[in-house]
Amino acid sequence: MKRLYGVVACCAVVVYxxxxxxxxxxxxxxxxxxNPLIHAPGAVWRAFVSSYWPAQMGGAxxxxxxxxxxxIDWHVGSVVWFHALNLLWHAAASVAVAALAYRLAGERAAWxxxxxxxxxxxxxxxVANIVGRSEIMAALFALLAVYAALVTDSPLASxxxxxxxxxxxxxxxxxxxxxxxxxxLGLYRPTRRRMAVxxxxxAVLAVIYGLVRWxxxxxxxxxxxMAAVFVGASPFDIRLTATAELADxxxxxxxxxxxxxxxxxxxxxxxxxxxxxxxLIGFACLVFWxxxxxxxxxxxxxxxxxxxxxxxIALSPxxxxxxxxxxxxxxxxxxxxxxxxxxAVGSWLPRAAPHRWPxxxxxxxxxxxxxxxxxxxxxxxxxxxxxxEFEDSxxxxxxxxxxxxxxxxxxxPAKAVDAYRTAVAIFDRLPWLFMWGADAALAAxxxxxxxxxxxxxxxxxxxxxxxxxxxxxxARARGDSAVAREIMARRPKNVAN
Numbered sequence: 001m002k003r004l005y006g007v008v009a010c011c012a013v014v015v016y017x018x019x020x021x022x023x024x025x026x027x028x029x030x031x032x033x034x035n036p037l038i039h040a041p042g043a044v045w046r047a048f049v050s051s052y053w054p055a056q057m058g059g060a061x062x063x064x065x066x067x068x069x070x071x072i073d074w075h076v077g078s079v080v081w082f083h084a085l086n087l088l089w090h091a092a093a094s095v096a097v098a099a100l101a102y103r104l105a106g107e108r109a110a111w112x113x114x115x116x117x118x119x120x121x122x123x124x125x126x127v128a129n130i131v132g133r134s135e136i137m138a139a140l141f142a143l144l145a146v147y148a149a150l151v152t153d154s155p156l157a158s159x160x161x162x163x164x165x166x167x168x169x170x171x172x173x174x175x176x177x178x179x180x181x182x183x184x185l186g187l188y189r190p191t192r193r194r195m196a197v198x199x200x201x202x203a204v205l206a207v208i209y210g211l212v213r214w215x216x217x218x219x220x221x222x223x224x225x226m227a228a229v230f231v232g233a234s235p236f237d238i239r240l241t242a243t244a245e246l247a248d249x250x251x252x253x254x255x256x257x258x259x260x261x262x263x264x265x266x267x268x269x270x271x272x273x274x275x276x277x278x279x280l281i282g283f284a285c286l287v288f289w290x291x292x293x294x295x296x297x298x299x300x301x302x303x304x305x306x307x308x309x310x311x312x313i314a315l316s317p318x319x320x321x322x323x324x325x326x327x328x329x330x331x332x333x334x335x336x337x338x339x340x341x342x343x344a345v346g347s348w349l350p351r352a353a354p355h356r357w358p359x360x361x362x363x364x365x366x367x368x369x370x371x372x373x374x375x376x377x378x379x380x381x382x383x384x385x386x387x388x389e390f391e392d393s394x395x396x397x398x399x400x401x402x403x404x405x406x407x408x409x410x411x412x413p414a415k416a417v418d419a420y421r422t423a424v425a426i427f428d429r430l431p432w433l434f435m436w437g438a439d440a441a442l443a444a445x446x447x448x449x450x451x452x453x454x455x456x457x458x459x460x461x462x463x464x465x466x467x468x469x470x471x472x473x474x475a476r477a478r479g480d481s482a483v484a485r486e487i488m489a490r491r492p493k494n495v496a497n
Contacts, residue, residue: 004107008098008114009091015119015369016090018376019083019128025379028130030057030470032070032082034477043071048167051217052134056473058466059220062213065167066134082130089136090127093335094118096143097342103151104187105303105347112361113346117338119368121256121375125332128379134169135335141165142175142314142336149179149198150188159201166209170317171336176202177313185302185309225326228264228397231429240271241328242320243286244278248329249315250285253341256368259375260392261385263329265427267396296344303347310340382406397426397433404436409478413443420453431461435471438490442483443475454490465491 024033032038035054037046047068052061073082098114117123126132145161148154158179165172179198183189190198230238248263260267271279289312296305314337318325327333350357378388383406389399401423407416420437427433434457441450457467468491475484 001102001107001110004102004110004114005095005098008094008111008118011115011365011369012091012094012118013087015372016087016127016376018373019087019379020080022083022128022376022379023079023381025129025381025385026131029382030054031067031131032074034473037067038071038074043074044068047071048212049216051220054470055220056466056470058464058470059217060225061170062216063134063167063169065164066131066137066169069133069137070130079130083128086127086130086133086136089133089140090123091118093136093140093143096140096147097339100143100147100151101303101343101346103147104306104343106350108350108357109303109343109346111346112349112357113342115361115365116345116368117342119365119372120338120342121259121368121371122252122331122334122338124259124372124375125261125330125379126335128376129332132332132335135332137168138165138172139336139339141168142172142178143339145172145175146178146182150182153188153190153194155194155197155201158198159205162202163205163209166205171314171333174313174317174336177316178310181309181313182306185297185306187302187306226324227320227326227328228427228430229268229270229328230320230324233270237270237272238324239321240274240276240279241268244271244276244282245329246282246285246319247278249319249334249337250289252329252331252334253311253338257371258392259331259378260389261378262389262393262396262398263327264393264396264398267393268328301347304344307340307342307344307347310343311337312340314340395426397423400426401433401436404440405474408436408440408443408474408480411478413440413445416440417444417446417449428456429460431457431464431467434460435467439471439475439483439487442486443480450486450490458492462492 031053037043037050037054040046048064050064050067051059052063052067053059069085070082073085094114094117097117098110101113102110126135141161141164145158145165148158148161162172162175165175176198183195229241233241245263245268252259273279289308293305293308293312296302296308316322318327318330318333320328349360353360378384382402386399386402386406389396389402393399400419403419404416404423407413407419417437417440420433420440423433424437434453438450438453438457441447441453457464461467468487472484472487475481475487
C-alpha cells in the first residue's frame with residue numbers, strides 16, 4: 001500500500017507545483033498578511049480565543065487551527081512556505097481518501113478514488129489560495145473521523161478528529177451525518193450502546209464548541225454574512241436561487257472544465273419563479289442525484305451509495321438550502337463534497353470496466369492534472385484573480401469592484417473612481433463597496449462623491465465602524481495618511497465617541 005499512497009501523494013503535489021510561484025491573493029491579504037494577530041508573539045495560542053477574520057474587519061467565524069498554522073508559517077518561512085504547506089495538506093487529504101476507499105471497497109477503488117481526488121480541478125481554489133487551507137484541514141479531519149468510526153470503531157479517535165475539523169472550518173459539523181449514513185447503509189453497524197456513546201460524545205462536543213465559539217464571536221453577532229445575490233431577497237427566493245445553483249455544483253463536480261472565481265450579480269442573479277429554467281435545471285439535478293442514491297442502495301452497491309450520499313450531506317451547509325451562506329457558489333467549498341464523488345467513482349469504475357479501468361483512470365488523471373495545473377496561476381496575486389474575473393465572469397460587479405483597491409494601491413485614484421462607478425452601476429447593495437468608493441473619491445479629491453458614498457454606506461450598515469477602521473488602515477498602508485484621517489473623521493459621532 002505504500003506504493004499506492006506514494007503515487008497518490010505525488011500526483012496531489014505535482015499538479016500544484018505552480019502554486020509555489022503564487023503570492024498573496026484575495027483573502028490571504030486581510031486574514032494573513034495584514035492581520036496583526038498572525039504576526040504577534042503567542043499567536044498560536046491566541047488563535048483559540050480570536051475570530052478568524054480580524055476584529056478590525058468586523059470579526060467573523062471561528063477557525064483557530066488554520067490561524068495557528070498561519071502564525072507558525074509566518075515565523076518559519078516566506079509566502080512560498082505557506083503554499084508548500086498547502087500542497088502537503090492536500091497530499092495528506094488525498095491519501096486519506098485512498099485509505100478510506102481501500103478499507104471500504106478494496107485496492108482498485110483506492111487507486112481510483114485517491115487519484116481522482118488528488119487532481120480534481122475544482123480543488124484549485126482551496127489549494128492554490130493559502131486561506132483555502134481551512135477547507136483542506138476540515139476535510140482531512142472529517143475523513144479521519146469517518147475512518148475512525150466506520151473502520152476502526154474508535155469513538156475517542158473519531159471525536160478528536162471531529163474536534164479538529166470543527167476548529168478548522170464549520171462545515172466539519174456534517175461528520176455525524178456521514179457516520180450515521182454509513183451505519184444506515186451497513187458499512188459498519190455498531191451495537192446500540194456503542195451508537196449511544198458516539199451520540200453522547202457528539203452532544204458534549206457540540207455544547208463545548210458552541211460555548212467557546214459564542215464566547216469569541218458574541219460581540220460580532222450583529223454582523224450578517226450573506227451572499228450578495230441574497231441581499232434583500234425573500235427566504236423563498238433564496239431557496240429557489242440555491243436550487244438553481246445545484247446545476248453549478250453538479251457541473252463543477254462532474255465536468256469541471258469551466259472554473260470561476262466569482263458567481264456574483266449580475267453573473268448570477270436571483271431566481272424568483274418556479275418555472276424559471278435555471279430552477280428547473282437545478283431541481284432536475286437534485287432529482288437525478290436522489291434517484292442515483294436510491295438505485296445504488298437498492299442494488300446493494302453500498303459504497304457507491306455512500307459516496308453519493310456523502311456529496312449531499314457535505315453540501316448541506318454551503319448550498320444555501322437550509323440557511324443562507326456567505327457565498328452563492330464557491331469552488332473551494334466543494335473540497336469536502338468531492339470526497340463523496342471520489343469514493344463513488346472509485347467503487348463504480350473497476351466494476352464497470354474491469355479490464356480498462358487503469359486506462360480510464362490514466363486519462364482522467366492526465367486531463368484533470370492538466371486542467372488543474374493551468375488553473376493554478378489564476379491565484380498568483382490579486383491582479384491575476386481580478387483579470388480572471390473579467391474573463392470568466394464578465395457580467396459580475398465584483399471584478400470592477402476589486403479594481404478599486406488595485407488602482408488605489410497603484411496610486412491611480414481617478415481610475416479607482418471609474419471602477420467604483422462601474423461596479424455600483426451593476427450592483428449597489430453592499431456596504432463595503434461604498435466604503436471603497438468613498439476612499440477612492442477622497443483620494444481623487446472628489447469630496448461630494450465621497451459624501452454620497454458614506455451616506456449610502458450608513459444606510460446599508462448603520463454604525464459599522466469596522467469598515468472605517470479597516471479602510472483607514474488600508475489608506476495608511478499605501479501612503480495616503482490624509483485620506484486615512486479623513487475616513488476616520490467621517491465615522492458617525494455615536495461610534496467615534
